Amino acid sequence: MPIRVTVWNEFRHEKAKGEKYDLVRSIYPKGIHEAIASHLRKNKDLSVKTAWLDQPEHGMAEKVLKNIDVLVWWGHGHHQAVSDEVVTRIQKRVLEGMGFIALHSGHASKPFTRLMGTSGRLKWREVGEREILWVTKPGHPILAGINDHFSLEHEEMYGEFFDVPEPMETLLISNFAGGEVFRSGMTWERGQGKVFYFRPGHETYPTYKDKNVLRIIENAVKWCAPVEGGTVLPGFPNPKLGWVDEG
Amino acid sequence: MPIRVTVWNEFRHEKAKGEKYDLVRSIYPKGIHEAIASHLRKNKDLSVKTAWLDQPEHGMAEKVLKNIDVLVWWGHGHHQAVSDEVVTRIQKRVLEGMGFIALHSGHASKPFTRLMGTSGRLKWREVGEREILWVTKPGHPILAGINDHFSLEHEEMYGEFFDVPEPMETLLISNFAGGEVFRSGMTWERGQGKVFYFRPGHETYPTYKDKNVLRIIENAVKWCAPVEGGTVLPGFPNPKLGWVDEG
Amino acid sequence: MPIRVTVWNEFRHEKAKGEKYDLVRSIYPKGIHEAIASHLRKNKDLSVKTAWLDQPEHGMAEKVLKNIDVLVWWGHGHHQAVSDEVVTRIQKRVLEGMGFIALHSGHASKPFTRLMGTSGRLKWREVGEREILWVTKPGHPILAGINDHFSLEHEEMYGEFFDVPEPMETLLISNFAGGEVFRSGMTWERGQGKVFYFRPGHETYPTYKDKNVLRIIENAVKWCAPVEGGTVLPGFPNPKLGWVDEG
């Protein structure tokens, strides 16, 4: 059984008017979601779909979500346009076991901050400076095939303090040419679901064409996938006194 | 400067009609909040207030909250009556540094589940069975003065799985006579604030008269209090490139 | 490529004289290691070997260890007979990525306490009482196929405080009929290697014939296995200033 992954994108930058958006379009003519999804489709163990903000229910209808194993989320300028009802639905699915991967500006998205319980705030600077990402958890499945570091020539800077709960694991830390640092790869668990945050991916740079970035997303999809035969929640009634002796 | 602590209670069980509520009233004639607050008031390092659900804004007005260092929360049957606006306000204060202590059925309260990002669900049984609480983190400030275990003769049972994120520290685990276990004392950090969950305290048992229970709540208030001179969030602007060299 | 797993056993109880040891022998005529190994061999993804204390170098020669992906360790009465040199060798392999699973009284074994940095001490009682193990992390790969709890009719009691570092994840907590609790399944990471502790398995009870116990060990072997293409440590030299600009 393949892992059923959906790549979600706001998909508004790519269709907006203006010089900045022309640049986004020139890099990602079919949208950021397609850049990621087309990479994932090369992996025969994955069954890949896409969804975006302006679809009905943001493409996240109850019966659609029920059949997603891992949801990859890219959002930036329109977090508030996502309905609370859909956010609650996504949170519930994560607690049941769906993996959730927040990319880049997804740090401030509603589903991510709902799962974290914090603001997701951070410092930022958009001048296209050099980012070096250092591995701080070698041997982790999400880092399979990645050397001790890799670089992105131009990226938006994100700086600490990043307001998220202490992670289960810190996988990557970035050094920015301007002097800042950032915890760029972190894992958490919520209910039966796994969550991964991965920093890179500003829309005006070709980050989702970088082989290390794509490899990490692909690894993360596999790591986040729910376990077959996992205990479904809530699946167990309140027990009566004496159940132990009754067997 | 004393630690400014507020004990919040639904304070509806104590005023309701019916045999069960007569029992609650006979144990806590002035309300659960007063049982806890009157103990805390003996500590000269604490400045203690109370608040409850049916006050305007649930006693949690913006300017009131601003002056609370640690908020102790007991809620049970009326979680949904707490307004989302007040919950958002409490969450914001925790991220700024206010300590938050959720007691017993506060596991399902809106402020606690908002901070956790999970459902807070668990198993339960109300037959007044024996609970033994075992220390799993000796030497922790919250457990100062507590032996390796203590018992409560009659309590409501709470059983695992308890749907909360993996804690920073597991301090106490309960053994129930009926065969269940429960992680009864756990800590987390959210933003600049500390969070503690403490299991015991069903309204029909005199749990908040137990010296171990009261000692743990008192210790936890001190542990959760914000640090003087802590960095206030959000307090730092997005830095411009070149700031490092400009000093 | 199958996962190369070795099940290590003291293998002295099974060969000792006396009534107690006759009992051990009657349950595990070929030794505890064979009871576990024979189960694992049914899984075609695993390549299974055994080793024991009285072999040369305890069966843990340098070139043998180099080819082990996951080491399962059962020791009880003869921890001090394991040489420090072999312990150092095992620790090094774990840091390089080998998985390590400590079973039952392995809580006090030299390799486990070396990896933990703590004493591994606990309370215990050997009267063959009932143990109920509760799942506290549903959806975890190690718990695939396990319900919300399972019971062992007769086991040695282990009680808290268990002197190990706060785990990455608490997977199972036991309730003992005598009133104690114990964190019976816990995970940690050390260097590139994963570590799992699993409580049950006293030698005088047929615990390693229980299907839940065997399933968990099998799941854990898969979870602990090193990642293909992981970063090998230490694999990177101290960098010279200027390497960033030189590419």
Next chain:
Amino acid sequence: MPIRVTVWNEFRHEKAKGEKYDLVRSIYPKGIHEAIASHLRKNKDLSVKTAWLDQPEHGMAEKVLKNIDVLVWWGHGHHQAVSDEVVTRIQKRVLEGMGFIALHSGHASKPFTRLMGTSGRLKWREVGEREILWVTKPGHPILAGINDHFSLEHEEMYGEFFDVPEPMETLLISNFAGGEVFRSGMTWERGQGKVFYFRPGHETYPTYKDKNVLRIIENAVKWCAPVEGGTVLPGFPNPKLGWVDEG
């Protein structure tokens, strides 16, 4: 009762011959331990002593250790000269509740790696480059009075991967001018004791005269101090079946 803190130093660099050591001596004429201790002595809540490698038992005799609440450790070139017996003694005291603070090259010291269970290895470069330390856990007691970041003009570089277990809390991350990052402030718990690692402090730079560095060490001493009335380990016998009913 004041906190009884001892600052331990190898104290060999300061007495060695050669140009490099003349430099160390010119910065720390009384030794690194005295630079730190003289700062701590200004705090009336602390009772401060020093000890060093070439004293009998390295100044860590059983009865001396018994009366230390927090041990600050600076070692660099002579880790192997510390006897295993003293290391075991220190580890035991930490498990009983003594705080332990490893400074700078103490990352590879015997007491620290014993407590961690890992190698403590890292990358390094000694060219005196600029280090910026960023706060990643605002509101933590160890960071009281520290802004969102501070800089050291000249320091030795330490780079990831730093082979330590995932910390309880990551407090500080460094950005080095040469492109590396490092987790420069981390906490762990071992038994009843707290452990803090703090990166800065190469002997050829006046780092232990920096007010932020000194403030953090002072804060950490207070955070690491054992709790009055904490449960002493091992203090509880193995319980007999039936103790629950016997009271």
